[in-house]
């Protein structure tokens with residue numbers, strides 16, 4: 024009989040050997056503001072008319088977009104930021120996922136969001152969050168000009184100057200799908216889901232918002248901050264514009280609360 028060496032002996036599989044699973048990078052943490060956008064998108068995407076493509080514009084590190092991809096909330100997701108190294112870094116982090124960990128397809132562009140080319144074949148939602156309202160208007164102007172025949176849906180969450188954005192949306196005849204207010208670390212942010220081009224059954228976007236409720240303290244606090252902000256600006260170099268916007272917010276305060284605003 025041939026003597027066997029250890030090398031020839033077929034060992035039975037050890038019960039302690041656990042097959043190697045590729046470890047997925049941790050899900051990015053979202054603060055309350057981005058979580059509110061995620062929740063809204065989850066609701067829309069579970070409806071009968073989901074969007075095919077989501078555009079996470081001005082995405083920075085892409086936290087919202089990655090979460091949308093990992094939760095399989097669209098068929099295609101496009102990341103966009105004007106800073107090339109942010110997009111390179113994001114691309115590398117996405118490459119760390121095993122091929123089957125992210126089901127939707129995705130792409131990325133390092134460019135001004137105003138230069139995006141939206142595919143009219145696919146129902147798309149363009150997310151613009153984390154920049155000021157005036158800056159959003161600068162992005163919208165060329166974007167709308169190049170897509171004048173299309174119906175485009177947007178999800179806006181400006182950090183400042185929301186009046187400038189809203190007034191532009193109302194002049195451009197955007198229709199309101201939904202709007203709300205979200206709090207994060209003592210600050211309030213308006214969330215506006217809107218459709219470019221007038222849409223049957225939808226109201227136009229209001230320059231000051233149409234969601235205010237006197238029974239919501241966060242609404243009164245936000246409105247009060249806006250009134251005091253424009254009151255201060257009436258002392259600056261754009262007095263007339265500030266006076267006009269202040270007048271609109273004071274009228275809104277009166278119609279919401281039934282009392283005149285008390286500057287105390």
Ligand SMILES: C[S@@+](CC[C@H](N)C(=O)[O-])C[C@H]1O[C@@H](n2cnc3c(N)ncnc32)[C@H](O)[C@@H]1O
Nearest residue numbers: 081082083103104105106134135136137152153
């Ligand atoms: C504060 S981050 C916002 C990140 C994320 N969207 C959010 O809401 O938290 C702002 C990002 O917008 C990008 N950005 C600013 N203007 C842009 C433009 N015109 N086109 C594309 N990206 C822009 C900046 O490079 C930056 O990464």
